[in-house]
């Protein structure tokens with residue numbers, strides 16, 4: 001994954017495309033090559049949250065695929081089903097990228113800024129940027145954590161009384177096939 005050494009992967013790295021138009025064209029070509037009709041669908045309604053997995057920006061498509069996200073284009077095109085998403089881009093994503101890029105191995109760069117996705121991967125809550133910094137420190141990387149952030153973090157890790165409500169919804173939203 002040498003090509004991800006100094007960047008968090010986006011459609012440019014995943015598919016070699018340089019703009020949204022190329023991204024959509026590449027998706028249509030892929031669908032044709034796989035015997036499907038080259039039709040893309042702009043998806044309405046709630047949009048998936050973008051997150052970083054294995055050094056790449058992705059989001060969850062409802063077909064089960066994890067299309068590549070570009071946070072600046074605010075776009076993800078699913079090559080499996082032709083869905084076009086306008087993912088929710090986490091605030092301060094550039095700061096998160098900087099913290100993740102301090103990790104030399106792209107396979108160690110993950111950020112789950114959404115509580116539901118975080119719980120799905122076994123975390124108790126959404127990951128803050130301070131969480132990422134603390135992980136960097138655990139990895140022995142030099143990290144600055146400000147007093148402000150320590151305070152913020154204490155608030156963050158306080159038990160949330162409002163979490164119980166949507167916990168039962170997880171299975172509905174991520175049904176397992178079969």
Ligand SMILES: [Zn+2]
Pocket residue numbers: 061062063064065078079080081082083
């Ligand atoms: Zn899809």
